[in-house]
Amino acid sequence: MKEKKVTLSAVKGFKDILPEESKRRQKIEETARNIFASCGVEEIRTPILEKTEVFARGIGEHTDIVEKEMYTFQDRNGQYLTLRPEATAGILRAVLEHKLYNTAPVLKLFTMGPMFRHERPQKGRLRQFHQINVEYIGSSSPIADAEVVFLAYEIVRQFTDEENLLLEMNSLGCPECRPLHRKDLLLFLENNKDDLCEDCQRRSKVNPLRVFDCKNEGCQAVLKLAPVIKHYICPECSNHMGKVLDALEAFGIPFVQNPYLVRGLDYYKRTTFELKGRGLGAQSTVAAGGRYDGLSTLLDGPDIPGVGMAIGVERLLLLMEEQAEPKSVDLFIAALGSEARTEALYWLAYLRRQGLKVEYSLEDKSLKAQMKQADKAGARFCLIVGEREMDEEEAILRDMNTKAQETLDLDDLPEILVEKVKSQKSQGDE
RNA sequence: GUGGGCGUAGCUCAGUUGGUUAGAGCGUCGGGUUGUGGCCCCGGAGGCCGAGGGUUCAAGUCCCUCCGCUCACCCCA
The missing domain is CATH 3.30.930.10 (Bira Bifunctional Protein; Domain 2)
Known part of the structure; x- marks a missing residue:
């Protein structure tokens, strides 16, 4: 088979x-x-x-x-x-x-x-x-x-x-x-049966009020004279x-x-x-x-x-008009090398628990690939940290709109990031 | 339940009177920059052309059947 x-x-x-x-x-x-x-x-x-x-x-x-x-x-x-x-x-x-x-x-x-x-x-x-x-x-x-x-x-x-x-x-x-109207309507439909379409003849029996929905012009002409609920x-x-x-x-x-x-x-x-x-x-x-x-x-x-x-x-x-809202995240962490990638996990959890939207590459990709991902995710900031930065105990924070970069100390880094993002947000609100 | 339209890549679609290895744009992945996104350039992956049968030397293309989607009728949100 x-x-x-x-x-x-x-x-x-x-x-x-x-x-x-x-x-x-x-x-x-x-x-x-x-x-x-x-x-x-x-x-x-x-x-x-x-x-x-x-x-x-x-x-x-x-x-x-x-x-x-x-x-x-x-x-x-x-x-x-x-x-x-x-x-x-x-x-x-x-x-x-x-x-x-x-x-x-x-x-x-x-x-x-x-x-x-x-x-x-x-x-x-x-x-x-x-x-x-x-x-x-x-x-x-x-x-x-x-x-x-x-x-x-x-x-x-x-x-x-x-x-x-x-x-x-x-x-x-x-x-x-309602029964009074129904009775008169049924009588009317019976008397005008020959001028109604097949559908309406069927409706007359099943659900008489439905005949009023008919799109057939001939039926509509007849129905103009039909008894209307309003008067009953x-x-x-x-x-x-x-x-x-x-x-x-x-x-x-x-x-x-x-x-x-x-x-x-x-x-x-x-x-x-x-x-x-x-x-x-x-x-x-x-x-x-x-x-x-x-x-x-x-x-x-x-x-x-x-x-x-x-x-x-x-x-x-x-x-509704179809407009997808642009994606946005507060911060993307681009980490290179196992040491930095492990360290990044601590920040990731901390910042997310603070309510920030933070993304991170699940795969250990090139910096370029990670930057692309950050861009697609709509990242406001990107934190770049590789072996070089780890050795110096620092990290680079890039503003994705202005391309401005600054070097931050690894001490208290998460707290500083929270500050940065929040101050940026409140500015944007004004 | 009844009619009409349409089925080619993840998406939107080209594909001549049947004729070599089935194309484009977008998307995706990678490269151009041994560690820096968008724009640009280059490249890769990704299709039993809805399925089955028939005609033919040859079918994405013609014929039949089925399936699916879609719009409309009936009716309803």
Whole structure:
């Protein structure tokens, strides 16, 4: 048998996050954490794996996600488990399991991490993707809705021009008023069935609100006459929506109303929103969310209201302009000969423990090669110490910008280096 | 799940109507300076041309199949 050399690759739709991208993600995460801290939102981390039931009941049995996109399998005991396709259901499960709703009137939680959906990958869509999620659990106040939108907008706008963003708001109504609209809409769609495309005829049965997303011009023409949720919404829902929008204005967040905005998951009611960005390809939504007051009871919990949102990290990455930050280190130690190289290790450890960024060649290379390495590392200073210097009990400190060199005594060398670097840094800050 | 586009060096890509040993730029390593970086000059390493089959005297180039990537549809962050 001839053996084939097959290089291993990552699973389709699963991506390695290489150091450069990892840095950009860290920046996003750090920014988000700061904003959460200022809003009193605390982190919760739930497992990546849940019993399938959690999602099947939470998201809705007949949604696309549950029907055909979940990574579901049996473990060794035959239990059905699912890699989480979204965060809300798991977080709510945790809140119910630990009865966190008894610990405070309102829980303000965030989490960030990977989600999994078995879809065909394309721009801005992966099988393992990452979200930053926020859930406000226990409040039906419209201010809660507005705060959640605020958080999404505030985080995203740190990374792109606000001109590139469009916030769309809508209300889906509640179990009181939504059925009335649905009934009329179904009737309308049935009567105009012949003028709708195949997709829309199918949507009419599965998820009628989705027909409004259709790009077909013929359908759009028909749909202009279709009943709109807005006109069916009950006074309570209408009042709620009004207050959400008022709060957004008070927060200084620009938005437009989109009466056709629909969410894909079953559990949404009343407020729903999407934050869209330019240049994302077909998937323009960078963040989205809404209110899900009924979800808790679907998971056998008490009737607790909630509102939340998710930011798609990969989509946010697409919005960010790609500029890698130049590398920089405070000091590069170029040591020649075994005596100097050993001595350098003491300085290396000492200086790093002082918080300086110090690099050192792992290989015993020529001075020229080490200088090159120093340059590539973006070294501010380079300490040069070879046999000659060791004999004289001194070392050369080179300023990599000015090329100025000075000779330093080996006594107290580390302390002097710390001084030099720090004074240089404070000068640079001014 | 359905369609379109693309697979040549680590990266971005050339490669004529099929025709000798498959190229460039960048990156990487080394030399030019027996101990001093960037710019410049010189050189090295690095390719079963995605895989398999077919046509042909001859295939990176033409045909078929598969695989992978990618964009879009569906749907969604």
